[in-house]
Amino acid sequence: PAPPRKLLLHRSEIRELSQQVSAKGLTLVPLRLYLTRGLAKVELGLARGKRRHDKRRTIIDRERKREAERAIKRRL
8 A cells, every 4th residue: 555645734734624624524625736856746625515406417417418429429
């Protein structure tokens, strides 16, 4: 297994992020990944999860897109 990686932030920043993740139900999301001189730097963001009706809408849209692509493929 890979060794645990360090999060290079100030102690207060780490504490604040962990409190928001545990108390408010937010999630830490990697926004960007930078590779510089053999090091990986990650830009993090706090995000709120989707609501149930949003998830359903996403699934419906995805299925419609697949059906449209299949129909186009059949015509070619």
